[in-house]
Amino acid sequence: MSVTLDDITRYRIVPVVVLNDAANASGLGDALVAGGLPVAEVTFRTAAAADSIKTLAKRDDILVGAGTVRSVAQVEQAVDAGASFIVSPGLSADIVKRSQELGVPVLPGAVTPSEIMLAHELGLSTVKFFPANVYGGAAAIKGLSAPFGDTQFIPTGGVNVNNLGEFLGLSCIPAVGGSWMVPAKAVDAGEFDKVTSLTREAMELVAQLSGGTK
Numbered sequence: 001m002s003v004t005l006d007d008i009t010r011y012r013i014v015p016v017v018v019l020n021d022a023a024n025a026s027g028l029g030d031a032l033v034a035g036g037l038p039v040a041e042v043t044f045r046t047a048a049a050a051d052s053i054k055t056l057a058k059r060d061d062i063l064v065g066a067g068t069v070r071s072v073a074q075v076e077q078a079v080d081a082g083a084s085f086i087v088s089p090g091l092s093a094d095i096v097k098r099s100q101e102l103g104v105p106v107l108p109g110a111v112t113p114s115e116i117m118l119a120h121e122l123g124l125s126t127v128k129f130f131p132a133n134v135y136g137g138a139a140a141i142k143g144l145s146a147p148f149g150d151t152q153f154i155p156t157g158g159v160n161v162n163n164l165g166e167f168l169g170l171s172c173i174p175a176v177g178g179s180w181m182v183p184a185k186a187v188d189a190g191e192f193d194k195v196t197s198l199t200r201e202a203m204e205l206v207a208q209l210s211g212g213t214k
Contacts, residue, residue, distance in 0.1 A: 003084040005105050005126050007063060008039065009154070009175035012168060012206045014087075015199070016041050016067055016156060016179045017187070022051035024187055029055070029062050031192040032182070035199025041067040041087055041177065044074050050081045057082025067177075072098045079104055087177070089130055091115045096122045107154060111135045116148050126152040128177065133158025138166040138173075145172040161202070165209050178202075 008014060015032060017040050019025055025042075032038055038061055042053050045068050056064040065085035066078030075086055075098045086099045091108040099106035100123070110116045110127035119127050129141055132155035136143075141153045155167050156177030167176050181198040 002103075003063065003105060005107075005152075005174075008065070008085055008105060008107075011037050011039055011203070012175045013037060013181070013202055014039055014041050014065075014154065014156075014175055014177045015182045016043060016177050017052075017182050018043050018045055018179070018184045019048050019052040020046050020184070020188055022048040022055060024190060025052040025055035027190060027192045028182065028187055028195065029059055031195035032199055033061050034196045035181070036203040037181070037199045038062040040064045040182075041085075042083075043067040044069055044078070050077055053078060053081040053083050057084070069095060071095070075099055075102065087128060089128070091118055091127075093118070093122060096124065111140075113144070113147065116144065116151055120151070125150055126154065126174070129153045129155040130177075131157025132167075132176075137163065138170060141167075141173065142170055145170070161205060164202075164205060168206070168209050 042049050053064055066083040067087040069075055069086050069088045072094050075095055079102050085104055086106040088095050088108045091110050096106050107128045109130045110119045111129055152172055152174050154175050159176045159178045160180050167173050181202045182195055186194045
């Protein structure tokens with residue numbers, strides 16, 4: 001499955017998912033699809049990540065990627081499991097280059113001018129801005145967009161229903177990463193109806209905010 005950044009950001013939100021048990025991956029996938037948000041960034045924070053990606057990658061109704069990727073070995077493990085994109089908390093040239101070699105989009109974390117410039121040197125014009133709530137939020141991204149008008153940012157970390165409009169109101173932000181619609185406790189408990197409800201509410205909010213980009 002050939003994936004582009006437009007595919008990843010199509011729904012304006014990329015759910016950041018922590019799966020502690022791969023047995024919950026299928027139910028989570030069902031919940032996200034039912035809520036109208038068929039995308040999942042499965043973080044490599046748990047031992048169940050690769051198996052969870054394998055389960056989700058077998059479906060044809062959801063786009064699955066790997067998050068919190070911190071090494072080339074994890075890039076290879078994620079792609080072998082079926083991940084269609086790679087997200088890293090920081091900027092590693094080795095991770096970027098290996099992802100490019102394997103033909104999958106990669107979103108490295110970049111929050112400083114130097115990191116953004118390095119990302120461009122590596123051929124990237126879209127970066128993850130993480131943790132957004134620590135590094136100045138929407139105001140910081142708006143400031144960075146002045147000298148980096150050719151850069152798109154996907155803020156993650158501290159993004160929620162209360163500040164979603166601040167981020168999506170900026171034209172340099174095609175999407176945000178968030179976990180409020182996929183709370184780990186609900187996923188662990190198999191409370192997928194709750195995930196569906198929260199996801200549907202998130203997508204309704206995106207719809208309400210559409211048209212306000214500036």
